[in-house]
Amino acid sequence: MSIIGPGGMSEYEDALKKAQLRREQLEALEKEIVSRLEEDVAEIKNFLKQCDSLEENFTKSFQVQQAIETEFDGQAREALLLRFQAHYRYLFTAANEINQTKASVQLYKGWFGFW
Amino acid sequence: MDGDLTERMLTDLELGRISMFAYEDNGEVLELAIDGKIVKWDIVNQGELNDSKTGLHGYVLEKDGQMVVAFEGTKVTDNFGIDVVEDLNGIVLGHPDYPLEEYERKYIGTPSQDAAIASGSAKVSGEGTIIYSNDNQFVSAKKELNRVAKENGYKDMDEMVKSVGKENVTFTGHSLGGGLAEFFAVEYDVQGVSFAAANTYNLLSDEKKKRVDDGAYREQIISYAFLTDAVGTSVGGERKNALGSVYYMKEESNYSLNPFNNHGLKNYLNKDQFDENGYYRGEVLIGKGIRTALLFSPLYYKNNGYGNFPIVIKTESMKKLIKEMQLLMMELENVIKVMIQFPDMHDQTISATISSFMGKAGTGAYSELTASDVTNIVNDYARNHASPALFYNDSEHEKALEEAMLALEDTEELISKMYMMAADLNKADQVVARWMN
Known part of the structure; x- marks a missing residue:
């Protein structure tokens, strides 16, 4: 006679097996989801690559500024050159912030709990 | 272009060929085949300039009421580079006493x-x-020019120039000859067109230097040079020291890295460089800074009544720079578009992933799992628990978008000011001064 109640050992074992199966399925699902999320994150990051032209923009603006420096003279030239200095700051800040955004695209395992 | 007008006007090709003719000894008449027509230049009475002691050589030529004085440059020899440096030493390091x-x-x-x-x-x-x-080409040129004037019934070259009319007298030449041409174009206040000219700024009197600095000869003297030409580039290398307006020739891919190899006059006389009327094609001339082509030769502008052609050409340059900036603005607009689309792109990608796993929960390999298990796993790897979960820093994204919009606004403003300058370069200083205040 079993010391386990009605339903007996088999009910407990069933529950145990079910929990074990669920844990295994959870682990497998997590693995599969993470793999997919990694692909997603790479794709999202890649989407932002279209913004890389901003850094080239910086170089091209510098070439325009150099052209003004050599082609022109007078007060207008000086003012434009000064204005270009401010322009670079705008471009640089924008490019920097976009890079930060790009860097922030990632999987944050444990990050939410940490906060 | 006005055909009749062109016939009376000297072109780049004609002046280049005349400069080449200055290298020939004992010339009698110069016949040029230009665009299928024979253009004949006569040497004025006793008009060959010659001083064997200093090496001066050239011609005083005339055609249809126009007079051209052409000076020979340094002859190409085995020691070409050394000779050029020696010949130019006096004028590059020169002094107003030198001539x-x-x-x-x-x-x-x-x-x-x-x-x-x-x-x-x-x-x-x-x-x-x-x-x-002094005994040098500048001194002997002055003597020779006065001699020729006397041979032709004038007291001196000043009187001859006045008689012909300053607008009808052009000095031309290549290299050292170009330097002589520019120097005497300033001396007699006439027209000058030079090729790879040596800079003679240092030889001018203080008064003439000031006039050069004030841009008095910008419309009278045109200098052509290759940027890679060791001699010609010195003309414009020191921008404020150029006697007139300097325009640069576009280098062909086969140009030599040896700066003296690009100095020869033949490099300025390739058939392909000219249009059908004998002017340099706009695309073979470049601004030093922008390295993009001009629309027309400066001589074309001058001969077609653009009294302020240096300003016209600068305006063209500015318009080209504006185009460059407009392209940059378009790129910036695209960046902003990408940044605006970014959150949607992210949400769609993540939502698609979540949906695909939701469908698997409770069935097959995931029979023991539910939709909330999927949500929990995704959330565990996300930055927050929004719907859908975020995998980037949204406040950083907002900041980046804001900065990109400011950069765009700034670019637009810069372009609008460049437009104002291009619209009237003469007034540009006032416009920009107001903008700064």
């Missing part, structure tokens, strides 16, 4: 003064001064 036949200094008995007296290049005057004498 004077004689100049006077106080005699203080220095060893160099005594050496000059001993060598015969100076003599002591009775007034306690020492008189130096």
Whole structure:
């Protein structure tokens, strides 16, 4: 006679097996989801690559500024050159912030709990 | 282009060929085949300029009431580079006394003064001064020009120039000859077109230097040079020291890295460089800074009544720079578009992933799992628990978008100011001064 109640050992074992199966399925699902999320994150990051032209923009603006420096003279030239200095700051800040955004695209395992 | 007008006007090709003719000894008449027509230039009476001692050579030519004075440059020899440097030494490192036949200094008995007296290049005057004498191409050119004027019934070259009309007199030449041409174009206040000219700014009097600095000859003297030409580039290398307006020739891919190899006049006379009327095609001329082509040759502008052609060309340059900036603005607009689309792109990607796993929960390999298990796993790897979960820093994204919009606004403003400058470069200084205040 079993010391386990009605339903007996088999009910407990069933529950145990079910929990074990669920844990295994959870682990497998997590693995599969993470793999997919990694692909997603790479794709999202890649989407932002279209913004890389901003850094080239910086170089091209510098070439325009150099052209003004050599082609022109007078007060207008000086003012434009000064204005270009401010322009670079705008471009640089924008490019920097976009890079930060790009860097922030990632999987944050444990990050939410940490906060 | 007005055909009749062109016939009366000197073109880049014609002046280049005349400069080439200056290298020939004992010339009699110059016949040029230009666009299928024979253009004939006569040498004025006794008009060959020659001084074997200094190496000066050239011609005074005439055609249809126009006079051209062409000077020979340094002849190409095996020691070409060295010769050029030697010939130019005097003018590059020169002084306003250099083109004077004689100049006077106080005699203080220095060893160099005594050496000059001993060598015969100076003599002591009775007034306690020492008189130096120069013997170089600038001195002999002046003498030769006056001689030719006398041979043709004038007191001197000043009188001959006045008689022909300053607007009808052009000095031209290549290399050292170009330097002589520019120098005498300033001296006689006439037109000048030079090729790879040596810079003669240092030889001008203080008064003439000031006029050059004020841009007095910008419309009278046109200098063509290759950026890679060691001699010609010195014309415009020191921008403020250029006597007139300097325009640069576009280098072909086969140009030599040796700067002296690009100096020869033949490099300025390739058939492909000219349009059907004998002007340099706009695309072979570039601004030093922008390295993009001009629309037309400066001589074309000048001959077609653009009295302010340097301004016209600068306006073109500015318009080209504006186009560059407009392209940059378009790129910036695209960046902003990407940044605006970014959150949607992210949400769609993540939502699609979540949906696909939601469908799997409770069935097959995931029979024991539910939709909330999927949500929990995704959330565990996300930055927050929004719907859908975020995998980037949204406040950083907002900041980046804001900065990109500011950069766009700034670019637009910069372009609008460049437009104002291009619309009227003469007034640009006032416009920009107001903008700054």
